[in-house]
Structures are given as C-alpha cells and as structure tokens.
Amino acid sequence: MTAYMIRRLLQFVPTLLGVVLLVFMLFNWIGGDPAYLLAGKMSNPEQIENIRRQLGVDQPYYVQLWIFITQVVTGDFGVSWATNEKVSTIFATRLGPSLTVLLPMLIVGTLLSMVMALLVAYRRGSLTDRAIMIGCTVGQSISILVYIIVFQYVFAFQLGWFPVQGWGQDFVTNLIKFSALPVLVGVAVSLAPDTRLYRTFFLDEINQDYVRTARAKGMSESRVMGVHVLRNAAIPIVTHVMIQLPALLAGAFLIERFFSIPGIGREVLLAVERSDFPVIKAVTVYVALATLIFNLLADILYKAVDPRVQLK
Amino acid sequence: MTLVRVFTAILLAATLAACGERASPPVVSDGADSKAGKVLRLTFQVAETGFDPVKVSDYYSGLVISAIFDSLLTYDYLARPAKLKPNIATALPRITDDGKTYTLTLQQGVYFTPDPAFKGLPHNRRELIAADYVYSIKRFLDPKNRSPYAFLFEGKIVGLDKLAEAAKKSGRFDYDAVVAGLEAPDRYTLRIRLTEADFNFSHVLAFSLVGAVAREAIEAYGDDTNAHPVGTGPYRLQRYMPSSKIVLEKNPGVRDMFWHAEPGDNAADLQIATRMEGKKLPQIDRVEISVMDEAQSRWLAFQRRETDIEYQLEELAPKFMTMDGKLKPEYAGQGIRMERSVDAEIIYLFFNTQEKIGDKPNPLGGFTPEKIALRRAVAMAYNIEDQIKIIRKGQAIRAYYPIPPGVAGHEPQYRNSIAYDPRLANALLDKFGYRRSADGYRQQPDGKYLILKYYSSPSERDRQFDELMKRSLDAIGVRVEIHKDRFAELIKLANQCRLMMKHATWIADYPDGDNFMQLLYGPNTGQTNSACYRSSAFDARYEKSRRMPDSAQRNQLYREMTRQMEVDTAWLLTDSRYRNVLLQPYVIGYKKSAVNAAEWMYMDIGAKEPR
Numbered sequence: 001m002t003a004y005m006i007r008r009l010l011q012f013v014p015t016l017l018g019v020v021l022l023v024f025m026l027f028n029w030i031g032g033d034p035a036y037l038l039a040g041k042m043s044n045p046e047q048i049e050n051i052r053r054q055l056g057v058d059q060p061y062y063v064q065l066w067i068f069i070t071q072v073v074t075g076d077f078g079v080s081w082a083t084n085e086k087v088s089t090i091f092a093t094r095l096g097p098s099l100t101v102l103l104p105m106l107i108v109g110t111l112l113s114m115v116m117a118l119l120v121a122y123r124r125g126s127l128t129d130r131a132i133m134i135g136c137t138v139g140q141s142i143s144i145l146v147y148i149i150v151f152q153y154v155f156a157f158q159l160g161w162f163p164v165q166g167w168g169q170d171f172v173t174n175l176i177k178f179s180a181l182p183v184l185v186g187v188a189v190s191l192a193p194d195t196r197l198y199r200t201f202f203l204d205e206i207n208q209d210y211v212r213t214a215r216a217k218g219m220s221e222s223r224v225m226g227v228h229v230l231r232n233a234a235i236p237i238v239t240h241v242m243i244q245l246p247a248l249l250a251g252a253f254l255i256e257r258f259f260s261i262p263g264i265g266r267e268v269l270l271a272v273e274r275s276d277f278p279v280i281k282a283v284t285v286y287v288a289l290a291t292l293i294f295n296l297l298a299d300i301l302y303k304a305v306d307p308r309v310q311l312k
Numbered sequence: 313m314t315l316v317r318v319f320t321a322i323l324l325a326a327t328l329a330a331c332g333e334r335a336s337p338p339v340v341s342d343g344a345d346s347k348a349g350k351v352l353r354l355t356f357q358v359a360e361t362g363f364d365p366v367k368v369s370d371y372y373s374g375l376v377i378s379a380i381f382d383s384l385l386t387y388d389y390l391a392r393p394a395k396l397k398p399n400i401a402t403a404l405p406r407i408t409d410d411g412k413t414y415t416l417t418l419q420q421g422v423y424f425t426p427d428p429a430f431k432g433l434p435h436n437r438r439e440l441i442a443a444d445y446v447y448s449i450k451r452f453l454d455p456k457n458r459s460p461y462a463f464l465f466e467g468k469i470v471g472l473d474k475l476a477e478a479a480k481k482s483g484r485f486d487y488d489a490v491v492a493g494l495e496a497p498d499r500y501t502l503r504i505r506l507t508e509a510d511f512n513f514s515h516v517l518a519f520s521l522v523g524a525v526a527r528e529a530i531e532a533y534g535d536d537t538n539a540h541p542v543g544t545g546p547y548r549l550q551r552y553m554p555s556s557k558i559v560l561e562k563n564p565g566v567r568d569m570f571w572h573a574e575p576g577d578n579a580a581d582l583q584i585a586t587r588m589e590g591k592k593l594p595q596i597d598r599v600e601i602s603v604m605d606e607a608q609s610r611w612l613a614f615q616r617r618e619t620d621i622e623y624q625l626e627e628l629a630p631k632f633m634t635m636d637g638k639l640k641p642e643y644a645g646q647g648i649r650m651e652r653s654v655d656a657e658i659i660y661l662f663f664n665t666q667e668k669i670g671d672k673p674n675p676l677g678g679f680t681p682e683k684i685a686l687r688r689a690v691a692m693a694y695n696i697e698d699q700i701k702i703i704r705k706g707q708a709i710r711a712y713y714p715i716p717p718g719v720a721g722h723e724p725q726y727r728n729s730i731a732y733d734p735r736l737a738n739a740l741l742d743k744f745g746y747r748r749s750a751d752g753y754r755q756q757p758d759g760k761y762l763i764l765k766y767y768s769s770p771s772e773r774d775r776q777f778d779e780l781m782k783r784s785l786d787a788i789g790v791r792v793e794i795h796k797d798r799f800a801e802l803i804k805l806a807n808q809c810r811l812m813m814k815h816a817t818w819i820a821d822y823p824d825g826d827n828f829m830q831l832l833y834g835p836n837t838g839q840t841n842s843a844c845y846r847s848s849a850f851d852a853r854y855e856k857s858r859r860m861p862d863s864a865q866r867n868q869l870y871r872e873m874t875r876q877m878e879v880d881t882a883w884l885l886t887d888s889r890y891r892n893v894l895l896q897p898y899v900i901g902y903k904k905s906a907v908n909a910a911e912w913m914y915m916d917i918g919a920k921e922p923r
Binding site (some may be wrong): 027031032033034036037038039040041042043044047048050051079082083084085091093132152153156157160163164165166167228257258259260262266268270275 | 790
C-alpha cells in the first residue's frame with residue numbers, strides 16, 4: 001500500500017507540470033495584456049511598461065514560467081493583480097462558503113440518488129421505473145440556469161420560504177438560511193443524471209450470480225439489496241462522487257453568482273473577467289491537485305469498500 | 313460504514329473550514345440589527361476592487377471611497393449642471409497667477425477615524441491637515457502605486473513629475489521631498505502651483521478619489537491598503553468581505569455637517585429639499601452593500617424588500633417600466649419610486665482617421681474628400697434608433713453633442729449635422745466613385761477591394777452591435793468584417809491606432825466638458841484619442857479652451873470643435889444611457905449624484921410600513 005501511494009504521488013509531478021505548461025501557454029497566447037486593463041482610462045506607454053514591469057509580464061517567457069513553477073512548489077501565488085488581495089487569503093476566505101453549500105449538496109444529492117436508483121433498479125421495467133426514468137431524462141435536459149431561475153422565483157420570491165440571496169457571518173445561519181435553496185437547486189440538478197447512472201450500477205450488480213445465490217439461500221430482499229448490491233455498486237459510485245468533488249468546487253459558479261455566495265466558483269469567474277492571472281493560476285493548480293488527490297483517495301476507498309481489491 | 317465515516321470526516325472538514333471564515337475579520341452580518349439604527353441596503357452589480365483611492369478606477373469602489381474619504385471640494389447635491397462647493401476647504405479655491413496658483417484653507421477640527429495606525433495619539437486618531445493632501449496627491453504619481461488616475465496630476469503640478477521621474481530611477485518615491493508646486497505653508501493652508509493656467513483644476517480637487525489619506529495608515533497597512541481605508545468622511549468601513557459584502561457605519565467622530573443644497577426648478581428637487589434641509593448628516597447609520605452579479609437576483613431581492621435601492625436593471629427595464637419610461641402602475645401602487653436620469657457619458661462610434669493601420673492602407677483613414685465621404689456615409693447609414701430601441705431596449709437617449717447632459721459645456725439645443733439617411737449615403741458613395749461590383753458590394757474609387765473592419769468584444773451585447781453594423785453597412789453596399797477580441801486587447805489595439813472602427817464609451821471623471829473634448833485632441837493619440845484624430849483646427853481651439861473657465865466663450869469653442877469633428881467625421885455620436893434607480897417607499901432624499909459619488913450621506917430612511 002505504501003509503495004503504491006508513493007508511486008501515485010510521484011505521478012502527480014509530471015501531471016502538474018503538464019497543467020502548469022498548459023495554463024501558462026493559454027494565458028500568454030490567448031489572454032489579453034493585463035497592463036491595459038489595470039492602467040485605467042488614460043494611460044501612456046510608459047505607464048503600461050511600469051505596470052508590466054511590476055507584474056513581471058515584461059520578463060522572458062522562461063523566467064515567467066520558472067516563477068510559476070516556484071509558486072506551485074511554495075504554494076505562494078502572490079497577490080491578485082486586480083485587488084492586491086493575497087491569493088492565499090482569497091482561497092482561505094472563499095473555501096468555507098463554497099464547502100458550506102457544496103458538501104450538503106453532494107451528500108444529500110448522492111444519498112437521494114442512491115435511494116431512488118436502488119428503488120427503480122429493484123423495480124426494473126415497472127411503471128415506477130419507467131416514470132422515473134422519463135422524469136430523469138426530462139430533468140437532465142433542462143439547463144441548470146432554468147432550475148436556478150425557477151427555484152429562486154418560486155421558492156424564494158413567490159413562496160418566501162428562503163431569502164432570494166445573501167450570505168451571513170455565522171456558519172449555522174449560512175447553512176440553514178442561505179444555503180438551503182442553493183442546495184435544493186444543486187440536488188435537483190444532480191438528481192436526474194445521478195439516478196440514471198447509479199441505476200445502471202445497481203442493475204449490473206443485481207444480475208450477478210452472487211445475488212441469485214443470496215436469494216437462493218433465503219436472504220431477505222432488503223438484505224440482498226441494502227447490503228450486497230449496495231456494497232458492490234459502491235465502488236463506481238465512490239469514483240463518480242470523488243471525481244465530481246474538485247470540479248464542483250470551481251464549477252458551481254452559476255449557483256454562487258445567482259445566490260451571492262462568496263465562494264471559489266464566483267471568484268474564478270471574476271478572475272477570468274479581470275484577467276487576474278495569479279488567481280487563475282492558483283485555482284487551476286489547486287483543482288488539478290485536488291483531482292489527483294481525490295482520485296487517489298477513491299482508489300484507497302475501493303480497498304476499504306471491497307477488501308478483494310488489490311492496489312498495485 | 314466506511315463510507316459513512318468518510319462523509320462524516322468530509323462534513324467535519326467543511327464545518328471547520330466554514331468556521332474558519334467566521335474567525336477571519338472581513339466578514340459581514342446579514343443585516344437587520346435593531347441596534348444598528350437606520351440601515352440602507354443596496355447592491356452593486358459588479359464587484360469592487362478595493363478602497364485605496366490611488367489604486368482603483370472602477371465605479372463601485374469609487375462610490376465607497378467617496379463615502380469614506382473627503383476631497384477638498386465637492387458638488388452641490390441637487391444643482392444641475394454640477395456646481396462646485398467647498399467640502400473640507402472652507403471656501404472655493406483662490407485662483408491667482410492667471411489660473412496657475414490655487415490656494416485653499418482647510419477646516420479645523422476634522423479628524424481621521426480612530427485606527428490602530430494612530431497608536432500613541434489621544435483616542436487613536438489625528439487631525440486632518442494640509443500636509444495630508446500634499447501626501448495624498450503625491451501618491452498618485454508614485455510608480456509603485458501604478459495609479460489609473462495619475463493623469464489627473466501628470467504634467468500639471470510644478471516639480472511633481474520630476475519627483476516621479478527620480479522615483480522611477482531610484483525605485484523609491486521620496487514623500488519627504490519638497491515639491492515647489494505642492495505646499496502646505498501652515499497646518500490648514502494648501503497651495504498648488506500649476507505648470508500652466510488651468511481654470512478647471514477645481515474639478516480635480518473635487519474628484520472623489522482625491523480624498524485625504526493618512527500617511528500613518530498607508531504605511532501601517534502596506535500592501536493591504538485596499539482593505540483598510542482610513543478617512544475623515546461620513547462613513548467608515550465596518551466589515552468587508554471582498555467581492556461580496558461591504559458594510560459601512562457612520563463615522564462616530566464625523567464633523568458637524570448639515571443638509572443644504574440648491575434645488576432645481578422641479579417638484580422632485582423641491583420635495584427633497586423640503587424633507588432634508590437642515591438635517592444633521594449623515595442620517596443613515598449603516599450602509600450594507602451586497603455584490604449581486606445577476607439582475608434577476610437583484611430584481612427579486614428588491615421586490616421582496618431585501619434591498620432598499622436598486623441602481624441599475626437595464627436588462628429588466630421592460631418588467632417594471634412602461635414604454636414611455638414611467639414606472640408601471642402595479643409598482644407605483646406599492647409606493648415604489650423610480651428616479652430616472654441620463655448618465656454623464658457618451659457612446660460613440662469612432663473611425664480611425666490615420667491613412668495606414670500598421671503598414672497597411674486604411675480605407676477609412678485620411679482627410680481626402682473620398683475618405684471623408686466614406687466615413688460620412690458609414691455614419692449616415694448606421695441606424696442609431698435601432699441601437700436605442702433594440703439593443704438598449706429604449707433605455708438610452710440619442711447623443712448629439714460630445715458633452716453629455718449634466719456636464720458643464722453641454723449644449724441641449726445642438727443638433728448633429730450627420731443624420732441617418734442611407735439613401736443620401738448611397739448617393740454620396742456613388743458621387744465619390746465607390747462603385748458597386750457584381751456581388752453588389754462597393755469597391756474603392758481606385759477599383760481596389762473595399763472591406764471595413766469593425767471590432768467588438770465577444771459578449772452577447774456586442775454581438776447585437778455586430779449585427780446592427782452589418783445590417784447598416786449592407787444597406788449602402790459596404791462590406792464589413794467583424795473582428796472579436798478580448799477587452800484588454802481591444803484597449804491595447806486602440807492605443808496603438810490599430811482599430812479601424814469600434815464603439816466606445818466615455819464616462820465622466822468629473823463634470824466638465826474638457827473631460828470629453830480631450831478625447832479628440834491630437835496629442836492624446838495613443839491614450840484616449842482612439843480615432844487617432846489630428847486636426848490642427850480642432851487642436852488649436854482645444855488648447856485655447858483649456859486656458860478658459862467654464863464660460864460662453866469656451867462653449868463657443870466647443871461648438872466649433874464639434875462642427876470640425878463632424879466635418880472630418882472622426883466619430884458618430886450615438887447615445888447616452890438612462891439610469892433607472894428604484895427606491896422603496898421609505899427611502900428619502902435620493903437624487904443621482906452628478907458625479908460618481910455616493911448619495912447615502914445626503915439621504916434618510918423613513919418608517920418601514922408593512923405592505
């Protein structure tokens with residue numbers, strides 16, 4: 001196990017290098033010159049040069065790339081070009097709000113999807129199965145934007161069950177009051193595709209010989225489904241959840257924007273709008289790193305879920 | 313069970329992370345604290361960037377800065393066009409030496425808000441003195457600050473540029489060095505000597521970013537001055553979560569100020585004056601600002617009274633406004649009010665007037681009759697009414713003059729000599745030899761292929777401009793190619809005179825015509841003169857106008873300059889946008905500021921009655 005982990009950790013290095021190179025090339029060749037954005041409405045070439053010098057974008061590419069690599073190694077990405085706020089502070093203060101929304105969203109969404117998937121898999125071919133699958137197909141076809149706008153209008157504005165938007169100071173208020181509707185939206189969005197996906201995982205297991213054997217031995221249906229099928233289907237479900245995690249962190253920007261949640265996704269969008277390279281660099285590297293770590297964690301979890309799995 | 317343990321661990325980690333947020337100082341409460349007194353809740357549609365006056369240039373940061381810092385002069389709250397009045401200065405500046413020397417006397421007994429930066433002083437605060445303005449102005453030219461508004465002082469104050477040059481060489485700006493043109497002969501007197509006569513420099517002194525900062529605070533907070541504004545204004549920053557929440561509270565040590573303004577001859581102004589005259593300022597104890605990027609969220613939050621003012625809902629205007637620009641009866645019936653004004657801005661289509669773009673000939677550039685005819689034809693073919701009706705959804709007025717309403721020098725009666733007339737535009741092109749080829753599109757008079765390039769950014773709004781441009785030019789048989797680029801690149805290309813044709817917007821920095829007419833001044837090519845327009849007739853008049861105060865003579869020069877620009881057709885003026893501000897029934901005293909300054913200190917909140 002230790003050797004496996006060391007080997008996997010070593011594989012992080014070339015992957016991260018690839019990410020660094022890709023981000024660097026994309027920003028320098030596609031991104032605009034930030035000096036012109038920061039210079040304000042009336043700037044002369046001398047001022048532009050002064051800004052470029054201070055940002056370090058006047059340096060040769062290899063020097064800039066080396067600085068980027070040093071930043072990845074030290075974890076110090078400097079300050080935001082737009083606001084002068086330390087990038088580390090940006091992440092430290094935006095991570096909490098993001099996780100306050102995303103984790104309940106992920107947990108509730110995953111549990112609900114699993115229950116529904118298990119139910120429809122058990123009743124495969126029945127009217128319930130077909131109705132839920134049709135509902136899932138329709139639900140999956142609707143854009144997240146529609147979910148947000150409709151839920152915000154109906155549940156917050158018309159019914160007044162939740163605030164339209166906002167964010168508070170203490171964790172409980174944020175979780176109960178301000179996160180409830182965004183979590184509901186997130187769950188509604190993920191429910192349809194996840195249910196369909198997990199249903200296939202369960203169906204794969206239901207048709208296995210060991211299930212038939214368990215039933216032949218007289219085991220109750222609840223034990224067959226709740227223990228044997230669920231446990232064996234857990235491996236692909238864990239993989240799916242783990243892979244989603246890092247992308248969710250930066251990918252929930254629409255929810256964060258509409259509900260004014262000061263999270264990472266919203267910050268990423270702002271950074272892109274402002275050509276704020278230090279923040280873009282940091283978020284890309286962090287998301288890549290998180291993806292690698294969660295993949296590794298998923299592999300380790302396989303072993304915990306199913307002792308037959310050998311990590312080599 | 314293992315999975316449950318993993319989820320529990322993750323949830324615990326999230327809880328800890330979220331609790332970490334609570335521990336960090338820059339976070340904000342969600343609102344209604346009964347002890348807070350009168351609370352005004354509003355939204356910004358774009359995130360601020362910070363509150364160090366020399367480091368920011370965005371509108372929303374400027375609003376907060378204007379509430380925290382004090383400039384020497386300000387503008388009357390109600391008077392239009394904007395009228396200067398003293399703020400920290402006891403009177404308007406004494407202008408001597410033929411417009412070259414400005415002398416101001418400061419009020420005594422004005423203090424910076426208490427801050428740890430003033431440790432050792434009684435109550436951790438210090439009195440504002442003239443040397444603070446000397447320091448604050450110097451900061452604009454410190455290369456380390458890379459101030460977007462350095463141009464306000466560049467080349468204007470005797471000796472200041474020399475100091476900036478020395479700083480560029482040494483890498484350190486010497487704030488202790490004496491600058492001949494920037495003196496504080498005593499604690500409360502500030503004397504500014506300009507390199508040349510400028511009767512309009514008072515507008516710079518009234519600019520909201522030219523407020524006084526304390527050197528102790530700037531040095532104490534180092535690179536984090538954007539998050540630690542320490543000023544003398546009516547409000548101070550209580551809590552701050554960047555790009556999300558800004559909470560201001562009344563400065564407990566604010567100097568005695570009482571509401572007084574000069575109302576215009578209209579019912580709205582008179583009503584404000586009646587309700588506010590003589591009140592101690594500020595009346596509002598706390599201002600809570602939420603950054604809400606999405607118009608839908610802002611609109612719903614306003615309707616549910618989660619916010620008290622909504623500054624701009626251009627996209628959603630048809631939802632709450634009638635076609636004739638009035639608030640729909642269902643909202644008016646709830647007591648909601650709408651304040652409609654025209655922003656101090658112009659939007660224009662500029663044509664690159666240089667003969668070459670890079671090393672290639674520019675079919676639109678030059679001042680020969682056929683080139684001017686082509687520019688004129690494009691200007692006559694472009695359908696401004698469609699721009700206002702379709703793209704702006706009726707939320708703009710036609711701009712005829714380079715100086716917008718509310719700005720000194722504006723001419724409401726002026727009519728642009730270039731009218732929308734595609735038929736005449738076609739005739740003009742025919743006359744000057746732009747013949748149509750077999751495909752229906754025109755060639756250049758010498759028979760060369762004619763194609764114009766229009767530049768825009770890759771946004772939904774700009775796509776609509778692209779379509780309108782294409783449709784307009786198709787009507788006169790001129791082929792147009794749409795080029796998309798990122799905003800920063802477009803600025804760069806404009807500064808390098810490499811854009812053939814593009815829409816541009818200029819929002820007033822200060823309400824004086826000079827701020828707009830400089831956009832066409834030849835030497836400003838490479839900076840703000842995106843048309844790269846060089847006309848000796850225009851430039852001579854502009855230089856003369858700079859030495860004049862706001863007057864009938866200066867206005868005459870502006871009219872002549874505008875006509876000259878039209879003759880050469882460097883621009884087509886299109887529109888200025890309306891700002892529709894929605895107010896809850898209990899919000900008192902709001903009038904859109906004549907400049908980019910916060911109105912909160914002049915307003916009040918009445919009793920909130922249930923709907």
